[in-house]
Amino acid sequence: MTAGRSRFAALAAALLLGGPRPGPYDIALHPTPKAPGASGSARLFAAESPFGIGVTADGQARYDIRITAARLPRPAGLGRFTRYVAWAATPDLAHWARLGVVQNGTSTVGTVEMNKFLLVITAEADSAPATHAGPTVLHGTSPSGWLQSFLTHPLFRGIAQ
Amino acid sequence: MIRRGLALFASALLAGAPLAAQQPAHEHHGMPGMAGHATPIPMPANMVMMPGLVGLQPGVTPFVPGGGVDPGTLQPARPAALTALGDGDTLELTAGLVRRTIRGHDFVMYAFNGRVPGPLIRVPQGATITVRFHNRIDLPSSVHWHGVRLDNGSDGAVGVTQQPVPAGGSYTYTVHFPDAGIYWYHPHVREDVEQPMGLFGNVVVDAPDSDYYSPANGEEMLMLGDLLMQADTLIPYGADAPDFALMGRVGNVLLVNGEPGYALRVHRGEVVRFYLTNAASSRTFNVSFGGAPIKVLASDESRFEREALVPSVVLAPAERYVVAVRFDRPGRYPVLNAVQAINHFRGEFEPEVDTLGTVTVDSAPAVPDHGAAFDRLRANAAVSREVERYRKAFDRPPDKRLTLTVHTSGLPLATVQFMTIDTAYYAPVEWVDGMPDMNWLSTSKQVRWVIRDDATGRENEAIDWHVRQGSVVKLRLFNDPHSFHPMQHPIHLHGQRMLVIARDGVPMRNLVWKDTALIPVGSTVDLLIDASNPGAWMLHCHIAEHLGAGMMTVMHVDPTHGPGR
Numbered sequence: 062m063t064a065g066r067s068r069f070a071a072l073a074a075a076l077l078l079g080g081p082r083p084g085p086y087d088i089a090l091h092p093t094p095k096a097p098g099a100s101g102s103a104r105l106f107a108a109e110s111p112f113g114i115g116v117t118a119d120g121q122a123r124y125d126i127r128i129t130a131a132r133l134p135r136p137a138g139l140g141r142f143t144r145y146v147a148w149a150a151t152p153d154l155a156h157w158a159r160l161g162v163v164q165n166g167t168s169t170v171g172t173v174e175m176n177k178f179l180l181v182i183t184a185e186a187d188s189a190p191a192t193h194a195g196p197t198v199l200h201g202t203s204p205s206g207w208l209q210s211f212l213t214h215p216l217f218r219g220i221a222q
Numbered sequence: 223m224i225r226r227g228l229a230l231f232a233s234a235l236l237a238g239a240p241l242a243a244q245q246p247a248h249e250h251h252g253m254p255g256m257a258g259h260a261t262p263i264p265m266p267a268n269m270v271m272m273p274g275l276v277g278l279q280p281g282v283t284p285f286v287p288g289g290g291v292d293p294g295t296l297q298p299a300r301p302a303a304l305t306a307l308g309d310g311d312t313l314e315l316t317a318g319l320v321r322r323t324i325r326g327h328d329f330v331m332y333a334f335n336g337r338v339p340g341p342l343i344r345v346p347q348g349a350t351i352t353v354r355f356h357n358r359i360d361l362p363s364s365v366h367w368h369g370v371r372l373d374n375g376s377d378g379a380v381g382v383t384q385q386p387v388p389a390g391g392s393y394t395y396t397v398h399f400p401d402a403g404i405y406w407y408h409p410h411v412r413e414d415v416e417q418p419m420g421l422f423g424n425v426v427v428d429a430p431d432s433d434y435y436s437p438a439n440g441e442e443m444l445m446l447g448d449l450l451m452q453a454d455t456l457i458p459y460g461a462d463a464p465d466f467a468l469m470g471r472v473g474n475v476l477l478v479n480g481e482p483g484y485a486l487r488v489h490r491g492e493v494v495r496f497y498l499t500n501a502a503s504s505r506t507f508n509v510s511f512g513g514a515p516i517k518v519l520a521s522d523e524s525r526f527e528r529e530a531l532v533p534s535v536v537l538a539p540a541e542r543y544v545v546a547v548r549f550d551r552p553g554r555y556p557v558l559n560a561v562q563a564i565n566h567f568r569g570e571f572e573p574e575v576d577t578l579g580t581v582t583v584d585s586a587p588a589v590p591d592h593g594a595a596f597d598r599l600r601a602n603a604a605v606s607r608e609v610e611r612y613r614k615a616f617d618r619p620p621d622k623r624l625t626l627t628v629h630t631s632g633l634p635l636a637t638v639q640f641m642t643i644d645t646a647y648y649a650p651v652e653w654v655d656g657m658p659d660m661n662w663l664s665t666s667k668q669v670r671w672v673i674r675d676d677a678t679g680r681e682n683e684a685i686d687w688h689v690r691q692g693s694v695v696k697l698r699l700f701n702d703p704h705s706f707h708p709m710q711h712p713i714h715l716h717g718q719r720m721l722v723i724a725r726d727g728v729p730m731r732n733l734v735w736k737d738t739a740l741i742p743v744g745s746t747v748d749l750l751i752d753a754s755n756p757g758a759w760m761l762h763c764h765i766a767e768h769l770g771a772g773m774m775t776v777m778h779v780d781p782t783h784g785p786g787r
C-alpha cells in the first residue's frame with residue numbers, strides 16, 4: 062500500500078470511526094502511477110485580508126495553500142520536465158489556475174479563489190507554464206469535496222425535487 | 223453575585239411555563255412538497271422539510287412584540303436622526319413600541335426614541351455623556367455600548383454589571399468615549415428578539431484630527447440586518463428561550479437601516495465614506511458596490527495600519543468597518559450581499575445574491591474631486607506606532623486557550639441523524655441557513671454553546687478568569703471543527719480593545735484595534751488584549767442565539783491597586 066493510499070485509508074477510517082480527523086482545511090494528496098512512491102498533503106490558509114476571512118466579491122473562499130510533498134522523483138526522470146507545478150482545477154476540469162512551484166518539503170502556493178476544487182501537481186518544462194502539459198504526480202480534492210448530497214439519502218426518502 | 227441565575231430570571235419574566243419538548247403543530251398536516259402546502263417556516267428554493275421534522279414546532283411559547291396591540295394604533299418608526307452631543311450632555315433614550323411597515327405589511331416592533339436605527343449619536347473623542355434609559359417595551363432590557371471602553375457599571379451587561387431594567391423601569395448610564403471610531407448600542411437581554419425588532423443604533427466618535435480618514439464627499443451609516451418572514455407573517459420568537467439555537471436566526475428579508483431597499487444618489491466621481499455595522503443576529507455579510515472600488519479605512523476601534531483596496535466587505539455580527547467607495551461612472555450601482563450557499567440536496571455550493579439597495583450616480587461632476595486622494599493608500603503611522611508597543615507580546619505563548627464547541631441533548635432524531643452525515647464537511651463560514659427546519663426546532667433548552675477553558679476544562683460562566691489591569695493578555699481561540707454542529711463564532715470582548723495578531727499561525731500584517739473577531743470553523747485565532755479597563759467584562763459569541771444558549775464567560779480585570787490573583 063502506498064503512502065498516499067494509507068493516508069487516504071486513515072482519513073476514511075477516521076471519518077467512519079469518529080477518531081482524530083483532518084480539519085476543514087486539510088487536503089490529502091494521492092500519487093499517480095507516474096510517481097507511485099510520492100506522498101503529500103496540503104493545508105489551506107485564508108488569504109491575507111483585512112477581514113475575518115478572505116473571500117471574493119461573489120463569496121468564493123480565497124486560500125493560500127501550503128503543500129508538503131515527499132519522494133517526488135526528479136522531474137527529468139518523467140520526460141523533458143524541470144519543475145513540479147501546483148494547479149487548482151474546477152471539479153469538471155474545465156478551468157485550471159496555476160498556483161506555483163512545488164518541491165519536496167513544504168512549499169506555499171496560491172492564491173486559489175474557489176470553494177471547491179481539485180489540487181493537481183504536474184511535472185512541467187518550466188516554472189510558469191501557461192497551461193498544464195506534463196503528467197500528474199499528486200492530486201487531491203478540497204475539503205469541501207466531503208460535502209454530501211442528500212438527493213438519494215434514506216433520510217429524505219426520495220422526496221427531493 | 224448578580225449574574226448567577228439571572229439569565230433564567232430574565233427568561234421567566236418573558237413568558238409562562240416553559241415547554242419541555244417539541245410539540246406537534248396543529249395547523250400543518252400532510253407531507254412536505256405537496257402542492258399548495260405551506261411549510262411553517264420558509265425553506266430555501268428547491269428544499270423541503272425533512273420528513274422526520276414535519277409537524278414539529280420548537281418547544282417554546284411563541285412571542286411577538288406588543289401582545290396583540292393593533293399596529294395601527296402606534297406611531298410609525300422614523301429613520302435615525304443625528305444627535306450631536308458634547309462632553310457633559312445628557313440623552314433621554316426610550317425603548318418603546320412602534321409600527322414598522324415591511325414590504326407593505328404592518329408589524330409591532332421596537333425602537334429607541336421612535337427611530338430605527340436609534341438616534342445616531344455623534345460625540346467628540348474623549349467626551350463623557352449621560353444616557354437616561356427608559357424601558358417602555360414589553361420585555362426586560364438594558365443598553366450595552368458595544369466596543370466602548372467605558373466604566374464597568376455602565377456596560378449594560380445584564381447578569382454581569384447590572385440587573386435587567388424591567389418594563390417601565392429606568393437606568394442611567396455614564397458613557398465615556400476614549401477612542402475614535404464607529405460603535406453601536408443595543409440591549410443585552412434577549413438580543414435574539416430585541417435587536418432584530420429594532421433596538422440598535424450607531425455611535426460615531428470623532429477624532430480631533432479633521433483629516434483622520436481620507437477625504438470623502440459624503441458619509442453614510444449602513445446598519446445591516448435581516449428578518450425571518452413567511453409571506454406577511456413574522457416568524458415568532460421563543461418567549462421562554464431562544465429558538466434557532468443551532469445556527470441563530472438567519473432572516474430572508476435583508477435590511478439596511480431597518481428597511482428593505484437602501485437608496486443613495488451621488489454625483490459622478492464622488493467618494494462616499496460608508497460606516498458599516500452588522501446588527502444581524504447571525505448572518506455574516508459580504509457587501510460590494512456593483513464593482514465600484516472599495517478602500518477599507520478602519521474597523522471597530524481604530525483605523526488600520528494601512529488602507530487597503532478590497533473586493534468586498536466581510537462583516538460578522540457586531541463587526542464594524544469604515545470604507546471609502548468611489549463611484550466613477552453615471553448609472554446605477556447595486557449594493558450587493560453575495561455569498562456561496564450550500565445546497566444540501568445537491569451537495570454543491572450555489573451563489574446567492576441579495577440586493578441591499580442602489581447607489582444612483584448622476585452625470586454632474588463631484589465637487590471637490592477626491593479621486594487622487596482615493597487612489598493613494600495611506601499608511602497610518604500613529605496606529606503602527608501604538609501597535610509597536612505591544613509587538614513584543616506577539617510571539618510569546620498564549621496566556622489563555624479557549625475552545626469553542628457545543629453540547630446538545632434532546633434534539634429531534636432526524637436532526638441528529640442528519641448532522642451525523644452532514645458534518646463530514648463544514649464550511650469555514652455558513653453564510654446562509656441551508657436547513658432552517660432543523661435550526662428552527664432547536665432551542666436553548668437542547669443546545670448549549672460552549673466556551674471551554676483548555677487548562678481547567680471549565681465552561682462558560684464557570685471559567686474563573688482574572689487578569690491584572692494594565693496587562694497584555696494573549697488569548698488563543700480554537701473553533702472545534704468536530705463538534706455536533708461546527709459554526710463560525712464572532713467573539714466579542716466588552717470594555718477592552720484587542721488586536722487579531724495571527725490566524726492559523728499566520729501573522730496578520732495590517733493590524734487594527736477590534737472588539738469583535740470572527741473565528742471560522744476549524745480556525746485558531748490569536749488575540750492580544752489590552753486589558754487596561756478594570757471590571758468584569760463579558761466575552762461572548764455575538765450570534766444572539768448562541769449567547770442565549772450559554773456561549774459567554776467573564777474576564778475580570780482586577781484593578782492595579784485592588785484585590786487580584
Ligand SMILES: [Cu+2]
Pocket residue numbers: 671710711712763764765768769773
Ligand atoms: Cu456563536
